[in-house]
Amino acid sequence: MGADLNKQKKVSEEVKITARGVNVFYGETHAIKDVDVDIRNHTVTAFIGPSGCGKSTFLRCLNRMNDTIDICRVTGEILMDDKDIYAPDVDPVQLRAKVGMVFQKPNPFPKSIYDNVAYGPKIHGLAQNKDDLDHIVERSLKRAALWKEVKDRLHEPGTGLSGGQQQRLCIARAIATAPEVLLMDEPCSALDPIATAQIEELIDELRKKYSVVIVTHSMQQAARVSQETSFFHLGVLVESGKTQKIFTAPEDERTQNYITGRIG
Amino acid sequence: MNSISTLMPLFVLALAGLFYVAGRARARNIAAGDFAALHSRPEQHGMLALLWVLLAGLSSYLVILIFGNWLITSSLLSEISSANPDLSGIEAQLVLSDAKAIAMDTVASRQGDLRSAIAARYTLLSTVLVWTMVLVPVALGIATGLRQMQNITLEWRARNRSETILRGFLFACAAIAVLTTIGIVLSLVFETFSFFNKIGWRVDKYLFGTNWSPLAGVTEGKMDPERVGAVPLFAGTLLITAIAMTVAVPIGLLAAVFLSDFASARVRAWAKPMLEILAGIPTVVYGFFAAITVAPALRGFGESIGLSVASESALAAGIVMGIMIIPFISSLSDDVINAVPQSLRDGSYGLGATKAETIRQVVLPAALPGIVSAVLLGVSRAVGETMIVVMAAGQGANLSLNPLDAVTTVTVQIVMLITGDTEASTAAGPAFTLGFTLFCVTLVLNIIALRTVRKYRELYD
Ligand SMILES: Nc1ncnc2c1ncn2[C@@H]1O[C@H](COP(=O)(O)OP(=O)(O)OP(=O)(O)O)[C@@H](O)[C@H]1O
Ligand SMILES: [Mg+2]
Numbered sequence A: 001m002g003a004d005l006n007k008q009k010k011v012s013e014e015v016k017i018t019a020r021g022v023n024v025f026y027g028e029t030h031a032i033k034d035v036d037v038d039i040r041n042h043t044v045t046a047f048i049g050p051s052g053c054g055k056s057t058f059l060r061c062l063n064r065m066n067d068t069i070d071i072c073r074v075t076g077e078i079l080m081d082d083k084d085i086y087a088p089d090v091d092p093v094q095l096r097a098k099v100g101m102v103f104q105k106p107n108p109f110p111k112s113i114y115d116n117v118a119y120g121p122k123i124h125g126l127a128q129n130k131d132d133l134d135h136i137v138e139r140s141l142k143r144a145a146l147w148k149e150v151k152d153r154l155h156e157p158g159t160g161l162s163g164g165q166q167q168r169l170c171i172a173r174a175i176a177t178a179p180e181v182l183l184m185d186e187p188c189s190a191l192d193p194i195a196t197a198q199i200e201e202l203i204d205e206l207r208k209k210y211s212v213v214i215v216t217h218s219m220q221q222a223a224r225v226s227q228e229t230s231f232f233h234l235g236v237l238v239e240s241g242k243t244q245k246i247f248t249a250p251e252d253e254r255t256q257n258y259i260t261g262r263i264g
Numbered sequence B: 001m002n003s004i005s006t007l008m009p010l011f012v013l014a015l016a017g018l019f020y021v022a023g024r025a026r027a028r029n030i031a032a033g034d035f036a037a038l039h040s041r042p043e044q045h046g047m048l049a050l051l052w053v054l055l056a057g058l059s060s061y062l063v064i065l066i067f068g069n070w071l072i073t074s075s076l077l078s079e080i081s082s083a084n085p086d087l088s089g090i091e092a093q094l095v096l097s098d099a100k101a102i103a104m105d106t107v108a109s110r111q112g113d114l115r116s117a118i119a120a121r122y123t124l125l126s127t128v129l130v131w132t133m134v135l136v137p138v139a140l141g142i143a144t145g146l147r148q149m150q151n152i153t154l155e156w157r158a159r160n161r162s163e164t165i166l167r168g169f170l171f172a173c174a175a176i177a178v179l180t181t182i183g184i185v186l187s188l189v190f191e192t193f194s195f196f197n198k199i200g201w202r203v204d205k206y207l208f209g210t211n212w213s214p215l216a217g218v219t220e221g222k223m224d225p226e227r228v229g230a231v232p233l234f235a236g237t238l239l240i241t242a243i244a245m246t247v248a249v250p251i252g253l254l255a256a257v258f259l260s261d262f263a264s265a266r267v268r269a270w271a272k273p274m275l276e277i278l279a280g281i282p283t284v285v286y287g288f289f290a291a292i293t294v295a296p297a298l299r300g301f302g303e304s305i306g307l308s309v310a311s312e313s314a315l316a317a318g319i320v321m322g323i324m325i326i327p328f329i330s331s332l333s334d335d336v337i338n339a340v341p342q343s344l345r346d347g348s349y350g351l352g353a354t355k356a357e358t359i360r361q362v363v364l365p366a367a368l369p370g371i372v373s374a375v376l377l378g379v380s381r382a383v384g385e386t387m388i389v390v391m392a393a394g395q396g397a398n399l400s401l402n403p404l405d406a407v408t409t410v411t412v413q414i415v416m417l418i419t420g421d422t423e424a425s426t427a428a429g430p431a432f433t434l435g436f437t438l439f440c441v442t443l444v445l446n447i448i449a450l451r452t453v454r455k456y457r458e459l460y461d
Helices: A002-014 A055-061 A092-098 A113-123 A130-143 A163-176 A193-206 A219-225 A243-248 A253-259 B002-006 B008-031 B042-083 B089-103 B113-151 B158-198 B203-208 B231-262 B265-280 B283-304 B314-339 B342-350 B355-384 B387-392 B410-419 B424-460
Strands: A015-026 A029-040 A044-048 A072-080 A099-102 A181-185 A211-215 A228-233 A236-242
Touching (some): A015 A055, A029 A055, A029 A228, A044 A219, A092 B342, A099 A163, A113 B355, A163 B342, A193 A211, A193 A219, A228 A243, A228 A253, A236 A243, A236 A253, A243 A253, B002 B008, B008 B042, B008 B113, B042 B113, B089 B113, B158 B424, B231 B265, B231 B355, B283 B387, B387 B410
Parallel strands (some): A044 A211, A044 A228, A099 A181, A181 A211
Antiparallel strands (some): A015 A072, A228 A236
16 A cells, blocks of 8 residues: 555656546537546657547647537546646646647638737736737747747738748747646648658757657657657547667557558 | 500410420420430520520510500690690699590599590500500410520520529619619609709708708898708707717617627527617607607706706706617627637637627627628618607707707708798798718718728628
8 A cells, every 4th residue: 555655756756747537428419538648847748549549539638628619528636746637626727737738720810920920928817018029929939940930020910920930939939938748749740851850859959847748650750759659449548658679569459450551 | 454554464374384395395305314415404495495485575564564554645745736736734634534434434524525535545545555465465475485486496595594684673773772762862862962953052051061051041032141041950960869879879888898798698598689679669759769768758857956957958858868879889780799709719818818808809809890781770760760759859940059959950950841831832941951960870880880881891701
C-alpha cells in the first residue's frame, strides 16, 4: 500500500495528464472506448491511427473542447497535475489557457495577422505594453516559421494567407499564449517539407519546457518527433508506449499492420 | 358565344397537349426502338411541339383580343362621325356607348336611328371578332403543330430549341418585373419634374424650406414655393427613425446574440418563431396600439413627473415602430451570427477566451457587415413606415426635434395629400415628389446594405 502510494507519487512527477477509462459519446455514437493514456512532461506524444478512429475526439477531451458540442458526452477521469479537469469547480476557460490547441483545419480569425497572434496574449494580459506585445507576436511568428513571409504585411487579414501559411499562423497563435501543454491536430497536413521540418524543430524546442501532443498521419513524422506513441483503432487505444518500441517491436498485430501500411 | 372566346386559352392548351403526345409518338416512330439514335428524347420532341403550339395560339389570341376591340371602336367612331359630322368627339363616344348598351339589351341614355344602326354594326362586328378569336388561334396552332411534326428527325435538336423558348419565357417574366419597376420610377420622376415646374424650379425651397402647406398656395396651376419646404417632414421622419432604431438595434442585436450563442436548442425552437410572429403583425395593429395604448401611457407618465407630452408624440410612434423593427434586426442578425463558422468560435475558446470575449472580439466583428446591413434595412423600413405614424405621430408640420412633441413625417403627408379633398391632379405633384425623395433615400440605404452583405460573403467563400 505504502509502496503503491510512493510509486503513484513518482509517476505523477513526470506525468502531466493522466486519462483513465475515458469514454466519449456523440449522441448514440460511441467514439472513444475506455481509453487510458499518460501524457508526460517534456515529452512529445504522438497519436496515430486510421481516419475516423477518434484521435481528434480524444485530443479535444484534454482541453474540454468537447464541451462546445451539445451532443458530446465524456465519462471517465482525466487528471492534469493530479487535479480532475472535469471536476465541477474547474473553469474550462482557465484550463484552455494552460492547454493550448492547434486545430485540424486552420481557422484564423477574420482579423489582421498581427491581431490573430496578439489575441491570446491580450485576453490573458500577458503583455505589459505595446512593445511587449509586438515582441510576443514577432517571437511567435518566428517560431512558427512564418515571420519572414508576413513581416511586411502584419496588418493584412489572416484569412488572406495560403492554407499552409494559415496553419502556421494558427500555430503561432497557440504558442503566443505560452500554454503548458500544446495539443496539435495534424499541424503539418498542408505544409511543404521545409515548413514541416521547421515546425518539427519547433515541437522539439517546445518539449524543453512543455509537453506536446501531436496527431499525425505520417509515420515518419511520428517516428521523428515523438518519444511516446499511442495507436488508436476504431475508438480503442490499441497500444501505447515508447515510440521506438511501437515502431520496431509492436505487440499488437493491428499496430504492426497499420505502421507497415496494411490497414487505414 | 362570348364564353367560347374566353375559354380559348384552355382549348389552345388542350391542342398543345395533343401535339405533345403526337410529337412524342412520331419521334418514337422515327427512332424505331433505337432511342440512342435520337438527338433528343421523344418527350423533348413532344415538348417542343407543345411549346410552339402554345406560343402561336396564345400570342395570336392576345393580339386579336387587344387590337380587335380597338379596331371595332375606331371603325364605329369613324362611321358615326361620317354619318353625322357635327358631333364632337365626346358626343360620338356617347353615341357609341349607347349603341353598345342597345346591342346588349341594357339601358341606354337615348334611342335613335343612328344609335340603332351602329348597334347593329356593333353586334355584327363583335360576332366576327369572337369567331376570329376562336378560329385564328386554333388554325395557327394546328399549322405550327403540323410544321413541328414535319421537323422531327433523328438529328432534330428539340431539346436545345425548347430550352431556348423556355429561356425566352423566363426572360420575359424577369423583364416584366424590371419594366414595372422602371415604369414606377419614371412616373415618379415625371410627376416630380412637373411639381418642380409648378414651383418655378425652386428645388432649394423644397429641400431647405421650413414651411409645409403645399395646397394652401395653389393659383392657376402654380404653387407657392414659400409653402413647399419639406424640412419639417424630413426632420420628423429622421426623429422618429432615430427613436425607432434606438429601441430596435440594441434589443434586436442582443436578442440575436442570445438566440444564436446562449439559448439552448429548446428555447431557440420556440423563441425564434415567436419573434417572427412579431414581424407578421400588420402595421395597422401596431398603429392603433401606439395611438391607443402607448401614447396615453406616455402622456400620463409625463404628467406625473411634470413633463408636458403631446397626445400624439414622436416618442410613442418611435417606440412602437422600434418594436415593430426588432424582429427584422434580430432575425437577420441571428442569421449572420449563425453563419460565423463554429471553427472560429472554437479557435477562440481554444485560446482560453470566455464566451463573452469570443462573442465580442471574434463573432460580432466577423458578423459586423451583415449586422450593419440588417440595421440599414431596418432603417429603410422605418423611413417608409406609414400606418404607425399616421395614427400616432400627428399631422401638423411643425419643425421640432423634441421627441415629446407631435411631429409629422414624409409618409403621413403623402397619405394626407392623397386622401384629402383636393383634386388628385393638384395633390399628386407634392405627393409624388415626397414619394420620389423617400424612394431615393431607401434606395441608397438598400444599395449600401447589399454592398456590405456582398463584402461579408467574400470573407468566407
Ligand atoms: N461533432 C461530431 N458529431 C458527431 N460525431 C462526431 C463528431 N466529431 C466526430 N464524430 C465521430 O467520431 C468519430 C471519431 O472522429 P474523429 O474526428 O475523432 O476522428 P479522427 O481520428 O480525428 O479522424 P481524422 O484522422 O480523419 O481526423 C468518427 O466516427 C466521427 O464520425
Ligand atoms: Mg481528426
